Amino acid sequence: MTDATQASRRQALAFLERFALIGVWAVLIAGFSLAMPHTFLSWPNFTAMFGSSAPAAVLAIALIIPITAGDFDLSAGANLTLSACVIGVLNAQHGVPIGLAIAAALCAGALVGTLNALFIVRFAIPSLVVTLGTSSLLMGIVQWLTNSATISGISTGLVNAVVGTRVFGVPLAFYDVIALGLLGFYVFEFTPLGRRLLFVGLGREVARLNGVDVGRVRAGALISAGLLSAVAGVIYAGVLGSSDPSSGQNLLLPAFAAAYLGATTIFPGRFNPIGSVAAVYFLATGITGLTMLGVPLWATDVFNGAALILAVLISQLARGRSVAELV
Amino acid sequence: MQPDAEPLLAIRNLSKTFGGVHALDGVDLTVAPGEIHGLLGTNGSGKSTLIKVLAGVHAPDPGARLMLKGREVQLPLHAGDFRKLGLSFVHQNLGLIPALSVLENLRLSAILGGAAIGIDWSAQRRAAAETIARFDLGLDLDRTVEGLSPVDRALLAIARAFEDLKAGGGRGVLLLDEPTPFLPAAGVRKLFALMRSIVADGSSAIFISHDVDEILEITDQVTVLRDGRVAGSRATPGSSRDDIVQLILGRRVEIVAPTQRPDAPAQASRLRLKAVGGGALDRVDLEVAPGEIVGLTGLIGSGYADLADFVFGARRARAGHMDFDGAADIDLARQTPRAAIARGIAFVPADRPRAGGAGRLSVADNMMLPSLDVFFQGGLLHRSRLFERARELGARFDVRPNRPELDFGALSGGNAQKVVIARWLSRSPRLLLLDEPTQGVDVGTRQQIFTALRDEAAKGMSVIVASTDYEQLAAICDRVVIFRRGSIQENLRAPGLTKDAIASACYAETPGTDQGTT
Numbered sequence: 045m046t047d048a049t050q051a052s053r054r055q056a057l058a059f060l061e062r063f064a065l066i067g068v069w070a071v072l073i074a075g076f077s078l079a080m081p082h083t084f085l086s087w088p089n090f091t092a093m094f095g096s097s098a099p100a101a102v103l104a105i106a107l108i109i110p111i112t113a114g115d116f117d118l119s120a121g122a123n124l125t126l127s128a129c130v131i132g133v134l135n136a137q138h139g140v141p142i143g144l145a146i147a148a149a150l151c152a153g154a155l156v157g158t159l160n161a162l163f164i165v166r167f168a169i170p171s172l173v174v175t176l177g178t179s180s181l182l183m184g185i186v187q188w189l190t191n192s193a194t195i196s197g198i199s200t201g202l203v204n205a206v207v208g209t210r211v212f213g214v215p216l217a218f219y220d221v222i223a224l225g226l227l228g229f230y231v232f233e234f235t236p237l238g239r240r241l242l243f244v245g246l247g248r249e250v251a252r253l254n255g256v257d258v259g260r261v262r263a264g265a266l267i268s269a270g271l272l273s274a275v276a277g278v279i280y281a282g283v284l285g286s287s288d289p290s291s292g293q294n295l296l297l298p299a300f301a302a303a304y305l306g307a308t309t310i311f312p313g314r315f316n317p318i319g320s321v322a323a324v325y326f327l328a329t330g331i332t333g334l335t336m337l338g339v340p341l342w343a344t345d346v347f348n349g350a351a352l353i354l355a356v357l358i359s360q361l362a363r364g365r366s367v368a369e370l371v
Numbered sequence: 372m373q374p375d376a377e378p379l380l381a382i383r384n385l386s387k388t389f390g391g392v393h394a395l396d397g398v399d400l401t402v403a404p405g406e407i408h409g410l411l412g413t414n415g416s417g418k419s420t421l422i423k424v425l426a427g428v429h430a431p432d433p434g435a436r437l438m439l440k441g442r443e444v445q446l447p448l449h450a451g452d453f454r455k456l457g458l459s460f461v462h463q464n465l466g467l468i469p470a471l472s473v474l475e476n477l478r479l480s481a482i483l484g485g486a487a488i489g490i491d492w493s494a495q496r497r498a499a500a501e502t503i504a505r506f507d508l509g510l511d512l513d514r515t516v517e518g519l520s521p522v523d524r525a526l527l528a529i530a531r532a533f534e535d536l537k538a539g540g541g542r543g544v545l546l547l548d549e550p551t552p553f554l555p556a557a558g559v560r561k562l563f564a565l566m567r568s569i570v571a572d573g574s575s576a577i578f579i580s581h582d583v584d585e586i587l588e589i590t591d592q593v594t595v596l597r598d599g600r601v602a603g604s605r606a607t608p609g610s611s612r613d614d615i616v617q618l619i620l621g622r623r624v625e626i627v628a629p630t631q632r633p634d635a636p637a638q639a640s641r642l643r644l645k646a647v648g649g650g651a652l653d654r655v656d657l658e659v660a661p662g663e664i665v666g667l668t669g670l671i672g673s674g675y676a677d678l679a680d681f682v683f684g685a686r687r688a689r690a691g692h693m694d695f696d697g698a699a700d701i702d703l704a705r706q707t708p709r710a711a712i713a714r715g716i717a718f719v720p721a722d723r724p725r726a727g728g729a730g731r732l733s734v735a736d737n738m739m740l741p742s743l744d745v746f747f748q749g750g751l752l753h754r755s756r757l758f759e760r761a762r763e764l765g766a767r768f769d770v771r772p773n774r775p776e777l778d779f780g781a782l783s784g785g786n787a788q789k790v791v792i793a794r795w796l797s798r799s800p801r802l803l804l805l806d807e808p809t810q811g812v813d814v815g816t817r818q819q820i821f822t823a824l825r826d827e828a829a830k831g832m833s834v835i836v837a838s839t840d841y842e843q844l845a846a847i848c849d850r851v852v853i854f855r856r857g858s859i860q861e862n863l864r865a866p867g868l869t870k871d872a873i874a875s876a877c878y879a880e881t882p883g884t885d886q887g888t889t
């Protein structure tokens with residue numbers, strides 16, 4: 045084979061890899077549409093999905109920041125729940141203006157991130173252990189704050205801002221997700237910070253020996269993840285119109301699955317915000333379709349769990365190959 | 372003759388060729404029962420290749436023969452064969468598991484090789500206690516290895532190797548690959564006592580060391596390798612230090628004058644190190660002038676390899692200060708790479724895969740990592756400009772293939788090194804530190820790296836190269852500083868700065884006190 049054909053084959057393969065997930069997604073939509081032309085294939089169905097998956101999408105973006113720097117944040121789901129419940133307690137129960145309540149929720153999220161960073165970076169405890177601990181700790185606090193009961197009556201201002209107002213029939217929350225995805229894309233690809241984040245994750249010693257303040261980058265990533273989880277919580281409260289002290293935790297797994305699945309697409313081998321957002325909607329499409337087909341509720345967990353493992357497997361294969369084929 | 376008199380291990384006509392180069396060339400080695408046999412030679416003389424053949428890592432060229440306990444053994448050996456044959460290795464890293472106890476480490480093979488379920492702990496404990504008592508090691512069986520002193524760890528590793536020999540059927544050959552360089556003198560004594568008691572009942576040991584004095588003290592017989600051949604083999608008693616050094620270096624050692632009272636640097640110095648301690652180093656002073664290329668070398672464990680790390684902050688020094696380029700008394704105990712880079716210091720580490728560059732990121736990113744901010748303008752990282760600059764530098768430093776978008780990990784060792792050097796030289800540093808800069812680098816590339824260093828030095832950059840490649844040091848340095856036991860022993864300057872002069876200075880005895888340090 046000549047170099048030219050080899051190169052063009054490689055380019056074709058790379059293209060295929062980049063958009064494989066999008067292709068599978070299209071096939072999935074087509075399949076469900078054929079099966080349920082009247083119920084699945086309808087604009088309201090899609091717009092509802094765009095809105096209701098927004099919290100998971102933001103959560104996925106939150107997760108990939110520390111993952112890129114080499115740390116896990118398992119507390120993101122609990123952090124989301126905390127943020128939603130802070131809003132419920134302050135706004136619905138104590139009548140605090142919604143703006144202030146949101147600010148408090150965001151502060152809480154950033155504070156949780158800071159706490160994680162303190163233990164992970166400063167005291168060098170593995171991130172899995174620390175965030176597993178904070179996750180449980182936060183869930184406990186949430187149960188205490190809410191008396192384990194759903195708080196309804198959150199300001200319609202927030203509900204309107206998240207799902208009430210629609211542009212082209214699509215809830216605003218979806219546009220928030222797109223905006224955050226693009227912001228993430230910008231930071232990852234078009235700032236020195238994004239490059240440093242990658243080096244800290246893929247070659248920590250290299251980063252250190254090239255003058256990168258590894259501790260600061262890791263802490264920054266964890267705090268950003270905390271803050272973004274709280275943003276996801278605000279959107280979640282808006283989507284539901286209430287604060288649910290238990291269901292938020294269920295978003296963690298699909299968000300993780302989406303983070304890894306996202307790493308197989310757009311920029312294969314890298315955790316990337318756009319890919320993660322696409323993956324969230326891919327998973328949501330699958331689950332919505334299955335549910336409408338009448339598949340029992342437990343299938344959701346099976347689907348998400350299998351997707352996570354497969355996504356990790358695929359992204360690892362993609363990585364392994366991309367190094368080997370260039371040697 | 373008695374069966375005991377026949378050699379325990381005999382190697383005949385052992386050769387090993389790597390791509391046309393003879394790493395070993397017809398080597399014979401004979402080790403008698405109860406003998407401690409010293410194996411000596413400079414780096415690249417073939418010692419490690421020989422060990423790796425016995426460990427089953429390398430297959431020797433056809434024609435080699437190996438006799439163990441009087442029986443011919445089929446070559447090549449496979450990895451792991453050596454256990455059954457009665458060979459046991461102690462490598463420099465000792466191979467202990469720090470988090471496990473003395474007992475678990477000592478009986479590791481027995482425990483792992485034992486029944487699949489149910490470990491008879493009381494039997495293991497008895498056996499371990501017996502070994503500890505027999506050699507009078509005084510180790511607490513329940514302590515974890517991470518809490519042991521370096522000496523106790525070395526003793527434990529050797530005792531374990533003996534256990535493995537015993538398990539393999541009694542007598543055997545213990546191969547000790549430089550276990551001593553990081554041990555204090557008193558520790559070395561203990562280690563020698565242990566070796567003596569191990570060989571007392573008919574086993575043998577092969578002891579590899581760079582330290583001629585240690586070899587003279589402990590061995591019965593000594594074999595010296597030079598350029599892959601046996602330069603000589605003789606009984607240790609009756610051999611003098613000079614005889615052995617001469618065998619190592621291949622010529623008579625004229626006593627290199629511990630001469631040359633180091634004169635003051637011609638120019639005002641750029642770097643002045645004051646009382647640097649840490650690692651193997653003890654209160655070392657050194658000055659480097661602008662445009663000067665200084666080599667640091669010595670035997671392994673002498674401390675030459677620590678200094679560059681400390682100056683850059685790659686590792687923290689225990690103590691010491693430096694004056695650099697007008698800034699006085701920078702505390703090396705608190706130095707960080709970030710601060711060093713800000714002062715115009717650059718560092719090319721030895722451990723390229725781990726520390727040189729991130730294999731899964733692009734060549735361009737790896738080359739520009741410390742200079743990223745230059746390409747961040749108007750809120751955008753200009754990737755195309757960054758790649759353009761990387762391509763330019765790639766062309767200047769002859770990186771092949773010059774494709775900045777490739778993964779760094781896809782480059783060969785030499786080209787990866789060119790990328791790391793280009794990364795720093797593009798920033799015009801005031802001081803460049805290099806640790807073993809040409810390890811795993813082909814000859815052509817080596818020359819290109821030397822030329823680049825010389826060019827930059829001519830423009831005023833100071834260079835410090837830590838290396839044990841004497842030939843390389845002789846080729847590029849204005850001055851070579853020889854370390855021994857943690858301090859500077861000698862300064863060699865051109866003329867008279869040759870590979871042989873450096874080598875004999877490294878092996879020389881500690882000279883008198885009329886020794887300044889520059």
